[in-house]
Amino acid sequence: MSAVVRMRRTGDPSVLVLEEEVVGSPGRSQVKLRQEAIGVNYIDAMFRSGAFNANLPFVTGVEASGVITETGANTEGFAVGDRIAYFFAPGAYAEERIIDVAPLVHLPDDVPSEIAAGLLTKGVTAWLAVRKLHEIKAGDRVLVQGATGGVGSLVVRWAKALGATVVAVGSSSKLARISADADHVLASDQASLADRIRAVAPQGVDVVYEFVGKATFAASVQNVRDGGAIFTIGAASGSPEIDGELLAERRLKVSHASAAGTVKDAMLAQAATEVFDQWRDGIFGEIELQRYRLADAGQAHADYIARKIGPNPILVP
Template identity: 55%
Template sequence: MSTVIRFHSYGGPEVLAVEDQRVGAPGPGQVRVRQQAIGVNFVDTIFRRGIYPVPLPAVAGVEAAGIVDAVGEGVQGFAVGDRVAYFLAPGSYAAERLIDAAQLVRLPDDVSAEQAAAVLTKGLTAWTALHGFHRLAAGEVVLVQGASSSVGRLVARWASALGATVIGTAGADKREALAADVDHALVSSDPALAAQVRAIAPRGVDVVYEFVGAATFAASVEAVRDGGTIVNIGAASGAPQIDAATLAARGVTVRGGPMAQHLEGAAREEATGAVFAALRAGTLGTLAVTRYALSDAARAHADIAARRRTDAAILVP
């Protein structure tokens, strides 16, 4: 028997139940993965709360890394013993699982399972922000709303490495720590935020990466230049009200939606390779990880809800 974390109803962290399951042999096109590290992402809490409804009961999580220990009929490119990872594949909170081989990424020798589980989905989200929703060019000025969040920090660091001037916002208690990652650190709740951004970039910023949502979107609209772009990636404070007609009149483009659309075909390999290369180069900064036992998944979710941690969280079977 193997441990799995399921939720049978939507709700708080307490709905995550520790259960046993028997994982059988992989079917055609599948492999069985013995998981070594499981990523915990904000999107996991969104599924758990039913904001994005999923069929119930459901196994939580979308990301993990481990070792292939069985291969189904017709699988090519993977063999027993291979080190692999995956992202955006629901059902990851488990000690072992079956998964379609097409969803796997082979891990480079110099990337550990913990590193992969901690950074792959978040890194791919950052890559998509900088190369998919908006292709960032050196010399552009960007505003990252919520730059102290796990993905916001990666976007800020990577944008800086690409040659952009980065203005980042965070809560008043996190502004000092944020200053190391951006050119200008501002407080997201300051009523004068838009004016402060315009003092730095008088014509407005070229692109806003919006992770906060309702609480900061009005300032984002004021801060972006005519003809600029707002990329909606997250909405930690709730979905923003968007005046599409006013933005269209200014030539401002609002982009967002599932990142999977930017990770199809050859782009998938390009993006995952870029994330691992950025990790090696130190572009993503020091990778701080908080470890929880798989059976403590509810505590990990509670810590996210209470904002008790900003580093990457992983579950260890």
């Protein structure tokens, strides 16, 4: 028998219940994993609460790392004993699982399983931002709204390492986390945000990475230069109100980006390689993990949503 955290209804963290199950054998293009660490992400809570639809009963969680214990007939490139991690494959809150090979990436020997589980989803999303949506180059002016979050803080550090001038906006209680990583650090929960951004970036920024949404979007529009770009990657405060006529008049590019829908196959392998390279080179700084037992997934959700912990909780089976 193998432990699994399953939800049979949506709701608060108490719906996450530890159960036992028999995990069978993998299908043709699948492998069986013994999971060593499981990442906890905001999207997990969206599934749990019912904000995102899921067919019940449901096992939430989209990333983990572990070891392959059995393979199907068509799993070229993956073998028993391989250390792997995966990105956006729902069903992660389990001791063992069956999974298709498509979302799997090989885990380098020097990358611990726990680091992989806490970093891959956020790192791949940051990679999409700085390498694909707008390929950051030296001299770019970048605004990151939601810079103290898990992805936002990685974007700040990566953009700075690529030579950009970075304006980082985040919660005042967490600004110390990124105070040494950006050129300008501003509190989002103080008055006149747009004016304070303009004071440090009077020419406007070239690109905005928007992780907050409704609460900060107006300030983003006011401070991106004509012809610049805003990428909405998250919407923690709700969907922004968009004035299409104003955007067209100023030639602003505004688009929503989803790593889950974009980063696949060869692109995923490339993204994972670059993410692990950045971690190895110290660009991301220390990845501080908050460890919970798999059985305590509900508590991990409660602490994470209440912001009692940092942005990198993991479950350890």
